[in-house]
Amino acid sequence: xxxxxxxxxxxxxxxxxxxxxxxxxxxxxxxxxxxxxxxxxxxxxxxxxxxxxxxxxxxxxxxxxxxxxxxxxxxxxxxxxxxxxxxxxxxxxxxxxxxxxxxxxxxxxxxxxxxxxxxxxxxxxxxxxxxxxxxxxxxxxxxxxxxxxxxxxxxxxxxxxxxxxxxxx
Numbered sequence: 282x283x284x285x286x287x288x289x290x291x292x293x294x295x296x297x298x299x300x301x302x303x304x305x306x307x308x309x310x311x312x313x314x315x316x317x318x319x320x321x322x323x324x325x326x327x328x329x330x331x332x333x334x335x336x337x338x339x340x341x342x343x344x345x346x347x348x349x350x351x352x353x354x355x356x357x358x359x360x361x362x363x364x365x366x367x368x369x370x371x372x373x374x375x376x377x378x379x380x381x382x383x384x385x386x387x388x389x390x391x392x393x394x395x396x397x398x399x400x401x402x403x404x405x406x407x408x409x410x411x412x413x414x415x416x417x418x419x420x421x422x423x424x425x426x427x428x429x430x431x432x433x434x435x436x437x438x439x440x441x442x443x444x445x446x447x448x449x450x
């Protein structure tokens with residue numbers, strides 16, 4: 282068994298699980314504020330992070346390891362969009378750095394498949410970072426108007442009875 286690979290794969294599971302929890306928390310709060318675009322971005326990212334956990338778990342099991350389902354960090358209770366986006370950028374940067382490091386560690390331990398898995402995950406984490414960084418740029422450029430426009434869109438859909446015009450009851 283590749284014990285060192287299983288160890289770093291489980292660290293990645295813990296980080297991904299924390300990301301799922303954090304992004305779903307952000308999704309709920311953005312949805313509650315009528316910020317549909319951001320709510321959907323956080324939800325979509327959380328789902329992608331769940332798929333990462335599945336890929337990591339499959340690899341751990343193949344290596345005859347035990348999958349540890351324990352989050353690495355508690356949810357940070359942030360409700361301001363700027364704070365959410367800044368934390369999301371930091372989380373994605375940290376993941377990309379760790380996954381690059383762990384890819385090299387797996388390579389040094391003759392586990393090229395786990396190395397490739399980490400390299401593939403870096404691509405996704407960098408894309409997530411780019412999406413959140415873009416949203417931070419919009420917020421910086423347009424200010425609170427950017428968020429107000431998202432909320433107004435939901436209000437317009439609600440007023441005409443269009444699908445998706447209201448949040449949960």
